[in-house]
Amino acid sequence: MGAAVDTVEPTAAVRRPWIRRFVAKMPWTTRFCASWLIVIVTATVFADLIPGLADPNYQGFLFGDGATNEGPGLSHFLGTDNNSRDILARIVYGARVSLTVALAAVFMGVVFGGFFGSLVGFVRGKTDSTVMAVVDVILAFPGLVLLLTVVTLLGRRDLVVIAAVIGFLSIPPYTRVARANALSISRREFVTAARAIGTKKRTILFREVIPNVLPTLLAYAMVNAAVIILLEGALAFLGLSVEPPTSSWGTMVNAARVDLQINVWPAVWPSLALVFTVYSLNNVGDWLRRLRSVRSAAL
Amino acid sequence: MATLLAVSFLTFLLVNLLPGDAINALIPIEAQQDQEYVAQVRAEWGLDDPMLVRYGKWLGDAVRGDLGDSIVTSRAVSGEIAHRIPVTGELMIVTVVFSVLMAVPLGVVSAYREGSRIDQFISGSAQFALSVPGFVAGLLFIYVFAMKLGWFPATGWTRISNSISGNLMTVTLPALSLSVIEVAVYARVVRSDLVATLKEDYILSAKSKGLKDGFILFRHALRPSSLTLITVVGLNIGLLLGGTVVVEFLFALPGLGKRLLDAIFQRDFMMVQGITVFVAMVYVVVNTLVDVVYLVVDPRIRKAD
Amino acid sequence: MAGTLLEVENLHTTFTIPAGEVKAVRGVSFSLERGRTLGIVGESGSGKTVLARSVMRLNLGTNVTTTGTAIFEGTDLLTRSPAEMRSLWGSEMAMVFQDPMTSLNPLVRVQRQVTEHLCRHIDLSRSEARQAAVDLLKEVRIPDPETRLRAFPHELSGGMRQRVCIAVALACEPSLLFADEPTTALDVTVQHQILNLLSREQTDRDMAMVLVTHDLGVVAGRTDDTMVMYAGTVVEHAPTRSLFADMRHPYSEALMRSIPRTSLPSHTRLAAITGRPPDLIAPPTGCAFSPRCPYVQDRCIEETPPLVATEDPAHRLACWTPVGSPEGQAAFQKNLASGLPQAVAVDISNPRPPTRGVEVDS
Numbered sequence: 001m002g003a004a005v006d007t008v009e010p011t012a013a014v015r016r017p018w019i020r021r022f023v024a025k026m027p028w029t030t031r032f033c034a035s036w037l038i039v040i041v042t043a044t045v046f047a048d049l050i051p052g053l054a055d056p057n058y059q060g061f062l063f064g065d066g067a068t069n070e071g072p073g074l075s076h077f078l079g080t081d082n083n084s085r086d087i088l089a090r091i092v093y094g095a096r097v098s099l100t101v102a103l104a105a106v107f108m109g110v111v112f113g114g115f116f117g118s119l120v121g122f123v124r125g126k127t128d129s130t131v132m133a134v135v136d137v138i139l140a141f142p143g144l145v146l147l148l149t150v151v152t153l154l155g156r157r158d159l160v161v162i163a164a165v166i167g168f169l170s171i172p173p174y175t176r177v178a179r180a181n182a183l184s185i186s187r188r189e190f191v192t193a194a195r196a197i198g199t200k201k202r203t204i205l206f207r208e209v210i211p212n213v214l215p216t217l218l219a220y221a222m223v224n225a226a227v228i229i230l231l232e233g234a235l236a237f238l239g240l241s242v243e244p245p246t247s248s249w250g251t252m253v254n255a256a257r258v259d260l261q262i263n264v265w266p267a268v269w270p271s272l273a274l275v276f277t278v279y280s281l282n283n284v285g286d287w288l289r290r291l292r293s294v295r296s297a298a299l
Numbered sequence: 300m301a302t303l304l305a306v307s308f309l310t311f312l313l314v315n316l317l318p319g320d321a322i323n324a325l326i327p328i329e330a331q332q333d334q335e336y337v338a339q340v341r342a343e344w345g346l347d348d349p350m351l352v353r354y355g356k357w358l359g360d361a362v363r364g365d366l367g368d369s370i371v372t373s374r375a376v377s378g379e380i381a382h383r384i385p386v387t388g389e390l391m392i393v394t395v396v397f398s399v400l401m402a403v404p405l406g407v408v409s410a411y412r413e414g415s416r417i418d419q420f421i422s423g424s425a426q427f428a429l430s431v432p433g434f435v436a437g438l439l440f441i442y443v444f445a446m447k448l449g450w451f452p453a454t455g456w457t458r459i460s461n462s463i464s465g466n467l468m469t470v471t472l473p474a475l476s477l478s479v480i481e482v483a484v485y486a487r488v489v490r491s492d493l494v495a496t497l498k499e500d501y502i503l504s505a506k507s508k509g510l511k512d513g514f515i516l517f518r519h520a521l522r523p524s525s526l527t528l529i530t531v532v533g534l535n536i537g538l539l540l541g542g543t544v545v546v547e548f549l550f551a552l553p554g555l556g557k558r559l560l561d562a563i564f565q566r567d568f569m570m571v572q573g574i575t576v577f578v579a580m581v582y583v584v585v586n587t588l589v590d591v592v593y594l595v596v597d598p599r600i601r602k603a604d
Numbered sequence: 605m606a607g608t609l610l611e612v613e614n615l616h617t618t619f620t621i622p623a624g625e626v627k628a629v630r631g632v633s634f635s636l637e638r639g640r641t642l643g644i645v646g647e648s649g650s651g652k653t654v655l656a657r658s659v660m661r662l663n664l665g666t667n668v669t670t671t672g673t674a675i676f677e678g679t680d681l682l683t684r685s686p687a688e689m690r691s692l693w694g695s696e697m698a699m700v701f702q703d704p705m706t707s708l709n710p711l712v713r714v715q716r717q718v719t720e721h722l723c724r725h726i727d728l729s730r731s732e733a734r735q736a737a738v739d740l741l742k743e744v745r746i747p748d749p750e751t752r753l754r755a756f757p758h759e760l761s762g763g764m765r766q767r768v769c770i771a772v773a774l775a776c777e778p779s780l781l782f783a784d785e786p787t788t789a790l791d792v793t794v795q796h797q798i799l800n801l802l803s804r805e806q807t808d809r810d811m812a813m814v815l816v817t818h819d820l821g822v823v824a825g826r827t828d829d830t831m832v833m834y835a836g837t838v839v840e841h842a843p844t845r846s847l848f849a850d851m852r853h854p855y856s857e858a859l860m861r862s863i864p865r866t867s868l869p870s871h872t873r874l875a876a877i878t879g880r881p882p883d884l885i886a887p888p889t890g891c892a893f894s895p896r897c898p899y900v901q902d903r904c905i906e907e908t909p910p911l912v913a914t915e916d917p918a919h920r921l922a923c924w925t926p927v928g929s930p931e932g933q934a935a936f937q938k939n940l941a942s943g944l945p946q947a948v949a950v951d952i953s954n955p956r957p958p959t960r961g962v963e964v965d966s
Contacts, residue, residue, distance in 0.1 A: 137305040275435060282429060508721035596711075
């Protein structure tokens with residue numbers, strides 16, 4: 001049966017652009033999820049260009065003023081909240097918070113966590129045990145509890161602070177993932193070979209170890225981004241994320257909680273946005289990982 | 300142990316970096332005109348000592364079970380914690396037990412019929428459930444089961460000592476909200492682990508002995524997978540502790556998480572410190588416990604040590 | 605007690621995988637009498653393990669299809685329901701697996717693994733089952749059986765574990781035992797003991813046994829008949845004695861030649877079989893061995909040779925140019941002259957031209 005793996009895929013007669021070949025392999029659910037992510041990212045980036053969306057407190061989205069707690073309709077596509085603000089506008093702004101925080105976490109995690117992890121996994125010894133001890137201590141705090149404590153103690157709660165704190169706290173898990181990978185890579189032949197021909201340690205770290213740790217880290221980042229968005233949502237729900245009037249999905253759900261008897265829509269829309277975004281990240285992340293494992297199994 | 304020490308020190312450090320003097324929480328602003336009184340209070344609370352000295356004092360007391368007094372209510376932090384443990388503890392135990400009971404059969408069916416429609420359905424649902432945060436699930440449950448159907452109370456807590464049925468009524472919705480993600484996590488673990496186990500030679504050899512599939516599944520295959528499940532349950536305690544904060548807030552339960560939130564809003568630094576350290580300790584203890592359980596269940600590790 | 609126990613006719617087993625259909629077993633027929641032993645020999649991927657598992661209906665997964673017939677004690681195994689198969693497994697037919705390290709559950713004590721199916725098939729009480737387990741372990745020569753019963757598999761050595769596996773297989777006195785490479789994963793010193801144990805049990809219990817192996821040396825003194833398989837087909841099937849005395853198929857000969865001999869001077873080059881086993885998704889036309897055969901002729905590539913009786917009716921062979929026949933000799937000389945690589949390789953490693961009657965090492 002080993003022979004089966006050797007058979008090469010028939011080369012496509014017409015070479016389609018890589019992105020279309022990539023998309024063609026996706027199951028329809030994943031296609032849907034990827035589209036949703038693209039929509040969300042585009043919306044947050046270009047939100048300021050759409051008149052009215054520039055202000056998260058905007059009340060008369062496109063077709064004039066609204067009343068409080070208006071249901072979904074033509075003038076406000078998703079309705080209005082109990083402050084008669086347009087829900088769609090606030091969701092787009094909430095997305096901005098969620099995505100910024102997720103991006104900060106992934107960026108800091110990959111850059112710092114990736115570097116520290118690769119470094120200590122490669123050099124081992126005392127540096128390794130020291131760094132990992134610190135990582136273990138930070139990881140010994142249950143995530144949300146630590147986040148609550150740190151965010152409160154910092155006092156100021158704007159987007160920069162929240163993103164920085166969550167970003168900082170996501171360094172340890174990335175460090176751990178990177179280290180585990182670097183450890184196994186450092187034992188591989190090509191690293192030993194580089195050592196044997198007298199390559200400088202620093203060169204080996206940057207040329208051999210880190211490039212090989214990176215793909216795994218990025219696959220982890222996709223799933224981690226989903227976790228971070230959930231975390232920010234919970235924090236906002238508790239009223240401890242960015243301060244009002246800036247909108248965040250969790251804040252919106254919390255605010256809508258009071259009027260649940262009267263109008264469910266202000267709670268439904270941000271919840272849906274949150275759930276679908278997280279689901280899409282998980283789905284696309286899982287798919288990418290499956291794709292990678294198939295590819296490495298074929299080698 | 301070293302981890303615990305580091306955790307407590309880190310918390311102490313964080314709390315003491317708190318912007319705004321703790322004196323503001325102790326004495327009303329108007330009363331701070333009286334310099335002598337302020338100085339007296341500062342000395343009384345030991346606010347003028349260097350931080351390391353204060354940490355040493357606090358740690359010495361903490362080892363003896365005294366986590367200091369709340370700045371706001373002046374009651375002992377350890378007493379407050381003890382008073383609230385039953386709520387959070389019950390919530391977590393009910394959640395874990397319910398989630399495991401739900402997840403194991405789902406994972407087993409999914410793995411046994413790998414690739415079938417039912418597997419696709421269970422795996423797909425699990426992936427979706429992973430994306431539903433506790434507060435969204437909780438709000439949905441409140442809306443449907445409390446507001447529309449009126450089966451359960453929307454908020455509040457009845458202590459088990461007062462009324463068992465009342466207690467069950469109040470614990471159901473919060474535990475269900477927490478379970479959504481937990482069931483999904485556990486079911487995925489059981490499935491992926493069992494799929495691998497079912498490909499093992501000893502499963503084939505058990506089959507060749509003429510044993511029934513159900514017997515093989517539960518007596519032979521599930522045992523190694525249960526080890527993995529124990530580990531994941533242990534590792535997930537941190538996530539669950541965070542979850543209880545949200546759920547206690549949503550359902551207004553008088554638990555540890557709610558108390559922590561209140562303390563945070565009131566800037567009650569002794570309370571925040573005490574609860575954070577306590578929670579970290581629970582986390583460390585649970586994970587040590589997991590290692591011990593592992594030792595008991597897996598004969599290979601038992602012998603190797 | 606004579607009579608046919610197992611009669612396999614035209615058995616095909618196919619695995620469907622994304623890359624296509626892997627035809628692992630392609631039309632195998634054989635029969636086995638009560639109390640007799642059959643050796644199945646072939647290299648990895650020749651379909652011998654799949655054949656054994658197909659007959660026992662133990663192929664896992666939903667992507668396997670088996671066609672043909674396998675008559676066991678008068679009924680076709682391939683049409684039996686899973687529940688009927690389950691009542692046969694363990695009690696009527698049993699299997700000893702290749703690797704005793706992985707075929708015992710690491711988390712279950714030996715006693716339960718030996719007795720759990722006893723209770724099911726024969727309905728014994730707990731103490732009776734325990735006594736039966738002790739007797740079984742004694743029978744497979746495990747010292748101090750009472751203690752061993754309480755042990756976990758990892759506390760036993762490899763040979764000891766394989767003895768336990770054999771005890772498990774023998775527990776319900778099956779009339780047919782499949783031993784799937786029972787010694788491959790063991791130390792050389794233990795291999796002999798295990799094989800002797802199997803042979804003794806087979807004779808004592810008058811049990812039929814199918815011994816699957818890649819090692820011709822294993823079947824040599826221990827089986828009544830031997831079947832050589834290549835790429836899912838039987839290429840030579842003969843009484844073991846006559847096979848070793850007169851090896852006719854080029855593949856059997858090649859297998860034989862690849863066994864190191866102590867009788868040859870040291871540094872004699874060992875003849876490996878050149879090339880790789882064929883792709884079972886698209887097997888070669890004609891004889892499957894033809895791409896690697898030193899005797900290959902045009903006819904071998906065009907036409908699949910059938911498995912037919914030779915001068916000795918018990919010796920059956922699927923080859924157009926058998927070793928030692930005039931056609932074979934001529935074919936080999938011709939290939940050697942034209943510089944066919946596999947013919948040259950055989951010539952280098954074996955200075956004498958291949959003749960009939962290769963001597964057998966004991």
